[in-house]
Amino acid sequence: MIAKLNDLPAWARWALYAAFGVLLLTIVQSISDTERLTQVATAREMLRFAVPIFLAGLGGLFSERAGVVNIGLEGMLILGMWFGAWGSITYGAWWGLAIGIFGGMLGGLLHAIATVTFQVDHIISGVAINILAPAITRYLSEEIWASPTTSPRTSAVGDWDVPFLAGGTVFGWESPDLLLTISQWEIWYLSDLAQLSRGLLRGTSWVAIIAIALVPFTVWLIWRTRFGLRLRICGEKPAAGEAQGINIIRYKYIAVIISGGLAGLGGAFISTELSGLFQGGNSAGRGFIGLAALIFGNWRPGGVLLGALLFGYVFGLDLRDLDGTASHAMLLVNAIAFAGVGLWAFTRRRKADTIIAAILGVGALFWWIVADTVPSWWSNTLPYVVVLLVLVFFAQRLRMPVSLGMPYRKGET
Amino acid sequence: MTAAIELTGITKRFPGVIANDNVNLTVEKGEIHAVCGENGAGKSTLMKILYGMQAPDEGTMKVNGELVNFSSPTDAIDRGIGMVHQHFMLADQLTVLENIILGAEPTVSGGRINFKEAEAHLSQVADEYGLTIDVNQMVESLEVGERQRVEIIKVLYRGAEILILDEPTAVLVPQEVEALFENMRELKASGATILFIDHKLDEVLEISDSMTVLRHGKTVATMKNDGVTAHELAELMVGSELPTPDTSESTVTDDVALELKDLTVLNEDGRQVVHDINLRIHRGEIVGIAGVEGNGQGELVDAIIGTADIASGTVSFHGRDITRESVRKRREAGLAYVPEDRHHEGLLLSSPLWENAALGHQTQSPYGSNWWLDRDGARAQTELIREQFDVRTPNIDVSAHALSGGNQQKLIIGRELTSDPEVLVAAHPTRGIDVGAQAAVWDDIRAARRNGLATLLISADLDELIGLSDTIVVMLRGEFVATLAPADVTPRDLGAYMTGAALQNGGAA
Structure with missing residues (x-):
């Protein structure tokens, strides 16, 4: 059966996984006292949280595929937030995005100069950018808006409802809202699936649509084009590229600048779409979580998106979960996930992994039984816990670029 | 007829060493020319200069009679020079095809790689020289001989006419060496010029038309391969006769x-x-x-x-x-x-020698005990290894990568045998x-x-x-x-x- 699953085209496989995930949520929800796990608003919040995480993670992908560790994503995101807000206020929403990208690129350029030209340790340069960015934006805010912490209101690029599925308009004609109809039937599982889908397809920000479109585009760019092949050699074996006359330094620069630009777009999304203004601290560590999504996603665009959606779901759920009951239900989901991992490890005869998964699974189950609610710090911690666990269980399957983080000097092999 | 390659007075200095000291090398078109010498004689540096990876401090280079000045391998490739490196220049997590076409990718609009055309061109080249390989495998799954084949195909794919092979036989068994030599002869027959680095004398004498011997960064001889004996070549290379491992009396016990x-x-x-x-x-x-x-x-x-x-x-x-x-x-x-x-x-290449000497024995006397390293003990023991095993180094505080390969190996052997x-x-x-x-x-x-x-x-x-x-x-x-x-x-x-x-x-x- 697994062999057949692998024969399916990628999109069908992913759709199947998603359907299975929703099934899991529905089952858990039926035995919990919450309905939030599959609400429309949960899916919408998931997407809103996921977009900047994904863009930062995708930025990390470009940089790290070229061999440069980019822990400065958070700083580049913050630069994107400020420049995006400023651009949006000064020239309008779409210009805001473009200028936000530009702001992030400046951060990327700085990182490239430090790491590629001057061989500064990648982590140190990244941390420096993370410290620098909030300081610069604070200074700029003070200078331009006479307030160190907040900007005036920004304008957003708007959103789109998908016709027929989620009631979007076609040339002024309001199409039927199929998913709403299905949700209202209140059929177990089917209506839950419809609600979650509708949350993704109605009122979808153009930035989110661009972000999703970046997945196939990045796959094409990195694995199908000359540019992508040359970018990858920088992260795999730069000496081999150099021996074929490829200007490694140039490709590294381009990759890190693109990386900054994507993080900048994520930042602009936060300020112009999520908060509607620039406010220091609103990045809320999404750059770091993007990096976590990158590792979770095994340095692949589809995986990064999955990681971002997963983390976005946890955050989105927590945001609307004032009494902590939905997060409590998530504990049961965690327990089931651990049971799955444990079973997988068991069939591969990996004793230590099976035991760890069993302990964690029983722990989550126990917590679920004894508590009625879960404090919100748990949701904020979960992405990092998930990444740690991925590293514990799947480290051997992760394929990070071989020369990631290694200094490169021309002519040295 | 003009020579394929003519290097005159090449000098290259690195901090503390002169890798090439006024080296001359002339390679005629269509010949197999061996460059031989001990490790550290400056062969690899010379090849890197010829391939544009490093610039010489002094000297001139001519390719097919034209004065050239390479600033990168691209320039060398443009002149029809290709190199198979001693340490393979292959990315493990890329496919064979991706490794081969890297830097010479056929593209259609938008920079998209035309994988079909690449494969077609590749199989044409491969057939011509009888070299077969599954192009869609990851390189990490290949064995040494196959990796070398990928490297050679990579050079041929670019239409190179002058091939530099850096110690190609080091990792091959005799039958594979024979196959490699067969390929080299075919390449020569189709007009290619081959520069071949080796220090195995019988191989050099078997395959090459002429040879140049380097010692301590200097050219000591250039000659045709007619009547030269291994003995003479050895003397040129090392200044004394080559040692061989002789079987001595058996010391095998029943234990x-x-x-x-x-x-x-x-x-x-x-x-x-x-x-x-x-x-x-x-x-x-x-x-x-x-x-x-x-x-x-x-x-x-x-x-x-x-x-x-x-x-x-x-x-x-x-x-x-x-x-x-x-x-x-x-x-x-x-x-x-x-x-x-x-x-x-x-x-640990960036650690000092005495720490390296303690590796694997850090829990044992004289290097340390369960918890603590004994610095003085470790240093004294390292000095002992240095003396007994003739590890040539200025002192035991230099990092391991400062040593030549031979001295690194002597340090390891010493570390293992003195315990x-x-x-x-x-x-x-x-x-x-x-x-x-x-x-x-x-x-x-x-x-x-x-x-x-x-x-x-x-x-x-x-x-x-x-x-x-x-x-x-x-x-x-x-x-x-x-x-x-x-x-x-x-x-x-x-x-x-x-x-x-x-x-x-x-x-x-």
């Missing part, structure tokens, strides 16, 4: 030091890479393992030293079962290990080091054997195996397929067993 019983090791996919191996090594005995790389030798070594999981069977040490014991326990019990890749497993081991596992102990250091390593291993050391020797250098071993076993596809006495076996015979040819002909052991 079994290391015993493997029905040892089976699985790889990650659950395939048996070491299959039911039985082996006894006695005190004072050297057992040599011959085999084409990738036939389970690496996994066998890992199982003995304790870095691989053993699926079934036992490893015992003087009768004591150590199958489930940790690497440290094994080492403390007297297991010494000279790893195959000294840079990855043998040394009074019972059993030594030595994987390719003289790979990539010059003849002087090689002779020293052989002497050290022989001396240890006299003192009762049991040694498992894995080597691709068949002369070394025959010269040092008391018994030779041949490993093929994870199994021992033949046990041979070194006294009556030649490298050619061994090669036949290693590739399985001898077994197909009914010549099983």
Whole structure:
């Protein structure tokens, strides 16, 4: 059966996984006292949280595929937030995005100069950018808006409802809202699936649509084009590229600048779409979580998106979960996930992994039984816990670029 | 006729060393020209200059009679020069095809790579020279010989007419070397010029039309290959005669030091890479393992030293079962290990020599105790190794990467042998080091054997195996397929067993 699953085209496989995930949520929800796990608003919040995480993670992908560790994503995101807000206020929403990208690129350029030209340790340069960015934006805010912490209101690029599925308009004609109809039937599982889908397809920000479109585009760019092949050699074996006359330094620069630009777009999304203004601290560590999504996603665009959606779901759920009951239900989901991992490890005869998964699974189950609610710090911690666990269980399957983080000097092999 | 390559007065200095000192090299069109010399003679630097990877400090270069000035390999490639590096320039996580087309990708609009055209061109080139390879595999799954083939195809793919091969035979068995030479002759027949770096004299004399000998960065001779003997060439290279490993009197005892019983090791996919191996090594005995790389030798070594999981069977040490014991326990019990890749497993390149000397013995006197390192003890011991094993270094505080390959290896050998081991596992102990250091390593291993050391020797250098071993076993596809006495076996015979040819002909052991 697994062999057949692998024969399916990628999109069908992913759709199947998603359907299975929703099934899991529905089952858990039926035995919990919450309905939030599959609400429309949960899916919408998931997407809103996921977009900047994904863009930062995708930025990390470009940089790290070229061999440069980019822990400065958070700083580049913050630069994107400020420049995006400023651009949006000064020239309008779409210009805001473009200028936000530009702001992030400046951060990327700085990182490239430090790491590629001057061989500064990648982590140190990244941390420096993370410290620098909030300081610069604070200074700029003070200078331009006479307030160190907040900007005036920004304008957003708007959103789109998908016709027929989620009631979007076609040339002024309001199409039927199929998913709403299905949700209202209140059929177990089917209506839950419809609600979650509708949350993704109605009122979808153009930035989110661009972000999703970046997945196939990045796959094409990195694995199908000359540019992508040359970018990858920088992260795999730069000496081999150099021996074929490829200007490694140039490709590294381009990759890190693109990386900054994507993080900048994520930042602009936060300020112009999520908060509607620039406010220091609103990045809320999404750059770091993007990096976590990158590792979770095994340095692949589809995986990064999955990681971002997963983390976005946890955050989105927590945001609307004032009494902590939905997060409590998530504990049961965690327990089931651990049971799955444990079973997988068991069939591969990996004793230590099976035991760890069993302990964690029983722990989550126990917590679920004894508590009625879960404090919100748990949701904020979960992405990092998930990444740690991925590293514990799947480290051997992760394929990070071989020369990631290694200094490169021309002519040295 | 103008020469394909003409280098005049090339000088290249690095901090503290002159790698090339007024070197001259002329290669005629359509010939196979060997550049020979010891390690550190400046061959690789010269080739890097010719390939545009480094710029010479002085001197001029002419390609096909035209004065050139390369600032990068691109310039060299544009002039039809291609290079196969000694350390393969291949990315493990890229496919064969991606590795080959890198830098010369056929593209259609939008920069998209035309993989179909690339494959077509590639199979055309491959057919022309009889080189076949599955282009969609990841390079990490290839064996050494295949990787080399990828490298050669890579150069041909670019239509190179002047090929530089940097020590291409270092990792090949005789049959593979023969195949490589056949390919080189075909290339020559179709008009290619080949520059070939080697320090194995018989190979140089077999394949080359002419040769240039370097010593200490200087050109000492250039000559045609007519009537030159190996002896003369050796003298030019090292200034003295080449040492060879001579078999000396047997010191084998009846006392079994290391015993493997029905040892089976699985790889990650659950395939048996070491299959039911039985082996006894006695005190004072050297057992040599011959085999084409990738036939389970690496996994066998890992199982003995304790870095691989053993699926079934036992490893015992003087009768004591150590199958489930940790690497440290094994080492403390007297297991010494000279790893195959000294840079990855043998040394911490950026750490000082005395720390490197303590590696693996950090829990034992004189280097330290359970918790603490004994700096003075470790330093004194390192000085001792430096003296006894002739490790040439200004002091023991320099980092390991400052040493030449031969001296790094002497440090490792010294570290392992001064700990009074019972059993030594030595994987390719003289790979990539010059003849002087090689002779020293052989002497050290022989001396240890006299003192009762049991040694498992894995080597691709068949002369070394025959010269040092008391018994030779041949490993093929994870199994021992033949046990041979070194006294009556030649490298050619061994090669036949290693590739399985001898077994197909009914010549099983």
